[in-house]
Amino acid sequence: MKSIYNLILGALLLFGASACENFLDVNENPNNPQDAPISGLMTNATYETALNVQRIGSITSNYVQYLASPNPASSSDVMDPLNYSGTWFNLYNVMTDLTDLISKAEESDAGHYLGAGQVLMALNLGMTVDIFGDVPYSEGFDFSAVTPTYDDDEQLYGEILSLLDRGIQNLSGPTAISIGDDDFIFQGDVDSWLKFANMLKGRFMLHTKDTGSYNETELLSALDNGFSGNEDDAAVAFFDQRFNPWAQVAINNENLLLGGWISTQFVEALDGTSYPTVDPRLPLMIGTTDDGEFIGVPNGAGRGDAPEQGARSTLIPGQFYTSELSPLLIATYAEQKFIEAEAALMSDPNRAYAAYLEGIEAHMDMLEVAESEKEAYLSDPSVSVGAGSLTLDAILKEKWVALFLHPETWNDARRFDYGYKDMTLPANLNSNLNNQFIRRLAYPDNEVSRNGENVPDVTLLDRIWWDQ
Template identity: 30%
Template sequence: MKISKIISVFLLTTVLLFVFGCEDFLDVNTDPTAPSNVPPNLQLSGLLGTFSYEIIGNDPARTTNRWVQQLSWTGFPPSSDNYDFDESGPNNFWDSTYTRVLNNAREMEQKAEENGNPAYSGISKIIQAWTFAILTDLWNEIPYSEAFDPANTTPDYDNQEFMYGEIMRLLISALENLAEQSPAPPGNDDLLYGGDMDKWKRLAYTLIARYELRLTNAPGHTAENQANAALDALQNGFTSNDDDADFQYFNNDGEENPWYQFAIDGKWDTRDQLSAHYINLLQDLNDPRLSIQARPVGAVDNNGLVAGFDPDMVEYTGNLNGEDGGGASNFSSIGTFYSAPDAPLTWFSYAEAKFIEAEAIYITQGAEAAQAVYEDAIRASMDKLDVDQGDVDTYITSLSLLSVAMDPLEEIITQKYIANFLSLENFNDWRRTGYPELEAAVDAVTPSDQIPVRYPYPSSELQNNADNVSQTGVPVGFESLVINVWWDSAN
């Protein structure tokens, strides 16, 4: 079956699941969208498409990249740009994550095990681990152990330390599955890697490295131990940009890239533009990625792409977070590499893997030892964007050596922040390391004008599982946004 046909089937399946699933998103353990007797190939394509659109390319990346100031909302405040993000904000994401991603992933895992097809089970476990990591990184305590019991409409919450153990367990179990022979392995229904199980294995190992490094400041953990664990995992992780987890989209109605749909296409909204902080950072560094990551001012207005826009325009300007930007036409939009209708959405890149390695080597061996890997990470990012090699060399030469930098970690994380443009990982790294250094948005609504460090529990949980939400100790209101998650508690 051709990829385009698989995509069309996935989109039809997703639409049907959405239509029938909208009736009841009140209980996280109730699955109104679970397909019955769906063939594994359609289960897999539907799961990957939903995960990409709902989890990687949706609210978490958009909201948190406003908070870490790669993006800025150019409409009228208040908005999540100045932290006006209450319990209604994450409702759809929370509910759809449990009902349309996790429940369907678990069903695919169960059917794969019943049918003796471990490849599908392994992929399902990777998606589950990744999704649970995103949930617990945003909320800390989440329903897990009791979340999928249909008889329990008020599931208990599991703490983040326990969740990280489960995330690692799922990834290790996935690797065991992927090492087995499958009688009917995925092919074109695998919309990410086309059935290449070796790439799925390398992705799982690289995810393990990401999550090991996440716990560098977690209570009961040491940075050196976590860094060594990350380095061990990376020995089997990504080896080049060819391993990148890039999910392809198409220039057809309903099949477009999420950033195009949510930031460029006038049918939705165009007010997610670039932040002044981010534009200024790239300009200060003379970073050749600026013209790739950003469109010139005026390329997009409130109605979408501007017909007849002069492609020779080279002005790049961002909006100051929290300010009324007066609409899209005054600022730079997301570059076409990331926001063209048919642009792939990067879930995880080799460049990020190299930055993980660079940081881990810095922790365990020092700045000088990390230098070569740090430069490799920058090159991987620029090679992916097809930056001229001369410009790459000039840029790297212009940067301070880690061994003489005032703070080598700041240099590593700043470059990772640029390479991970639009990724949720920017928020996780900022919470974990404090980099990049940020000033709070204008007219912040949080206590003491603090930048948020978590999501508030959604109103659906406050209405239907209030006792368990209360036991987390997280209050209702903007105060909830400034309570650290477990692994961030040392900062």
């Protein structure tokens, strides 16, 4: 057993929830578990789920060229096979807690806890599958197998969508115990959980767009029951004792612990270089150089002739994404509108175009872009293209901006074959990629050492089932 996480909310110390990481730690006694109350499990699961989103985003932000390393040929930039044992551990730790939460909720007739737990399980399992492919699940959370088998990623997608459907059903029914402030995402608001579940259905169904299982009608129907505005966003707020992790990256960078340097691709997509208009969101998302300019770092090449701090753009403290108390965004209304725009593009161009514009506006409102600047951008001919001229390229470009630092963009990039305008392979690319972009993460070293006979033999170019 692993005893995990003591969380602080304000000045209060919340009890740590235990998690049995049964297939990663096999040397401790599984017959002597430390029990955790359902409220503690909920607190931990909601909080750590948001952190899992950020943890994966910190990996994938280099792949989709939000961020770049200031050092040439850095492994994160050149797409080397890195060891993400910590990411794997954190995902499975949360899913193990959720297994316990779901079991306790069923025993207690706590239908709303049960539904929320199923939604969170779907999200964490989905994130795990999306970056690794086949993973343990059916044998992953009991003590019947010390070295669990790996389940097929396509079959696991069926389970993800089934968990969301069951979650919606349980959240819609009676409950013996109501969710309260132990829920860090929605503070017990069941209507918000229902919207969130439907939005996630849309997200995961969109991943299957190029497969035989895709159902556009069902996807759009789910979104009709999803978020209705920015106020519905799924997010976890931070507090004085624990900063937003992106804020810590920005603070560290100021203290010369380098991180959060911005890719040239991102700067040039918003500064009028790659696209005809300057995006007013740029100064609200990243910092300037000491000379007041926006200058990025080419992925893989490093900062070149600018060794001194302040000569390239970075994440800086105090902005929307990097304030100490900024929320970590799990799922947003802006993302939902871009999902809707892509899903409806061929069948209902007018709906797609309205959703595209609303997605841009929602993100600008989130960042508090001045009304005049927002109107000028939305009316620019390169943005205001009309329903008949809207393209998938335009939708995904705007979604790429609106999902800054979020791992969902890597799913889009792979579905889109990294087809963003002016997005090029990094310098000093990992030679084993044969001049191609990365398609998945390598399985972590600790899993290979402990469960090697079951770990699939894959390369970084082998695709997740929906990435065809």
